[in-house]
Amino acid sequence: MVSRFQRLISLLLLLVAAAAAQETVRSLSLLHVGDLHAGLLPDLQDHGGFARLATAIRREQQGCTWCLLVNAGDLVQGEPVSTLFQGIPVYQIAGLFHFQISTLGNHDFDYGWETTSRFLKAGVAPIVSANVVDGGGRLFTRNAYVIRKVNGMRVAVIGALMGHLENYEAPAKLGPWHSLPPIETVRKIAAELAGRSDVIVLLAHLEAAEQAAVLHEVPEIAVVVGAHVHTGLEKAEEFEHRLWVRAECCGRELGRLDLKVDVPAKKLASWNWKRIPIDSSIPPAGDMAARVAKWEKRVSKVVDVPIGESRRELAKVDLQRLVEGAMAEQMGADFGLINLGGLRDKLPQGRLLARHVWNVMPFDNKVVVGKFKGSQLPPAVAKAHTVEPDREYTLATIDFVVETGALGTRGLAFPQTGPLLRDLLIDWIKKKQVIE
Ligand SMILES: [Zn+2]
Structure with missing residues (x-):
């Protein structure tokens, strides 16, 4: 017969074992955003907006002592406050999110690397990036990674940028900085950690x-x-107990990854990932809304002015064709050429404000023009139009395309410089009044 004493002992042993098991498996939750792209206000579909995102983040953080809030880069570039003030206010406004760790995106270099250096000091969070270096191998950011103590665990967070930064940014913007191959660099640092x-x-x-x-x-x-890739992943990708997640861009989603970490084994024991939509069901946070409003007021006079109307919504290839046509017409060229990635928003149906064009073209890219034989034209132009190999044509594109050698423009000279593409398109819409 088992005595009461023995029962008590086995109960105690069970409790100790349970406590030990709890010790070895610990909770960690990552709240993550990326590619916020200065999405201060909700977009045309009424998704996103910094004030709603702030509310969503704070809700998730309630009582969550094992939560870590991270930002995966490209905080700036996307709307007029960013363009007109070179991203600085966006970093200041984003201070209210209280990111715990942040990294840089390629667009964080859009206003030149000296401005990026100012972002590092804007107090948004420690900004880590492991593979942006100068010729001597010196890191652009102070650190490649940080280690945070969360729920009794040492959580190391590394940042990395794509390997060919020069394909995304003109040489003048990067100055002495370039990116090292990310996989090799990260592997080396992870081994050290x-x-x-x-x-x-x-x-x-x-x-x-x-x-x-x-x-x-x-x-x-x-x-x-x-x-960087603006679409979120449909589901978390798992490989040998490791995970890859990505929320949608532009503040339209907040990601939450709940992890159970087997600490001694240094392995994920289990996980659950959800993408929280940032929409009108989430009330805006008052402090963030006020900070956004203060800056929006400063740009409103410039951008909230009617310029015409559109009978239909234009996106992607349709918008690309429209812009290329407008470039050719305004510059008196035979063809226009623009990279799809250079168009950052849709043009809505209905009344058009200058702001809509600013959102499509936040970049300060200038139009450039060159003359070429049909046989020299970039493949995309030759494919979209009928060209005779020996005839001379005039082609309008933008400085970014030429400086990065994109779309097969490497080696082609565009000696004539025109206006900002954004201004060109605004003028063209004002002239047309109605886009059919
Ligand atoms: Zn990016």
Whole structure:
């Protein structure tokens, strides 16, 4: 017969074992955003907006002592406050999110690397990036990673930018800085961190293939928080107990990844990922709304002016054709050429404000013009139009395309410089009055 004493002992042992098990498996939740792109106000579909996002973040943080809030880069560039004031106010406004760790995106270099240096001091969070270096190998950011103590665990967070930064930014913007191959660099740092951390997270402002490569090829990285690609992942990608997540851009989603970490094994024991839509069901946070309103007021006079109307909504290839046509017409050229990535928003149906064009073209890109034989024209132009190889044509594009050698323009000279593409399009819409 089992005595009461023995029952008590076994109960105690069970409790001790349960406590020990709890000790070894600990909770960690990552609240993550990326590619916020200065989405201060809700978009045309009434999604996003910094004030709603602030509310959503604070709700998730309530009582969550194991939560870590991270930003995976491209905080600026997308709307007029960013363009007119070179991103600085966006970093100041975003201070209210109280990110715990942040990394840089390629667009954080859009106003030149000296301005990016100012972002680092804007107090938005420690900004880490492991692979942006100068010719001597010196890091652009103070640190490649940080280690945070969360729920008794050492959580290392590394930041990384895509390997070919020069394809995304003109040489003058990058100055002496370039990016090292991200996979190799991250692998090396993760190996160094192995003894000093319990779980390693990568803020991956990388191309999609590079994000996937980290998941598959760098086993030390437990979680890849992707950005740069604006669409979120439908579901978390899992590979050998490691995870890759990515929320939608522009503040339209907040990601929440709840993890159970087996601390001694340094492995994820279980996980759950959700993408929280930022829409009109979420009330705006008053302090953030006030800070956004203060800056919007300063640009409103310039951008909230009617310029015409559109009979239909224009997006992607339709918008690209429209812009190329407007470039050719305004510059007296035969053809226009614009990269799809240079168009950042839709043009809505109905009344058009200058703001709509600013949102489509936040970049201060200038139109440039050159003359070429049909046989020299970039493939995209030759494909879209009928061209005779020996005839001379005039082609209008933008300085960004030429400076990065995109769309097959490498080696082609565009000696004539025109207005900002944004101004050109605003003038063209004012002239047309109605886009059919
Ligand atoms: Zn990016």
